Amino acid sequence: MVKASEASGKMPEMLEVLAAISTPRRDRKQIKAAMIYPFIMLLMATAATGSLISLCCLGFPRFTKPARFTPQVDAGAGQFQRDAG
Secondary structure, eight states: OOOHHHTTTTTHHHHHHHHHHHHHHHHHHHHHHHHHHHHHHHHHHHHHHHHHHHIIIHHHHHOOOOOOOOOOHHHHHHHHHHHHH
């Protein structure tokens, strides 16, 4: 394109066109590069939250069983005191 514009004598117009074309590409590349880190952070936060929720809902209930408290009378301790005294 540059060679053709040199030959035709319209180099300033062609350089303006090339500058207008290259600016959006450069801006797009910079925006993509700037969005990589926040996207990775969002992905990691989502993964951590999902892991925590699944651990709380699926993992912990398997390891912790509800405690069943039944009153029991410990007859052995009373018997021991009677025998010792």
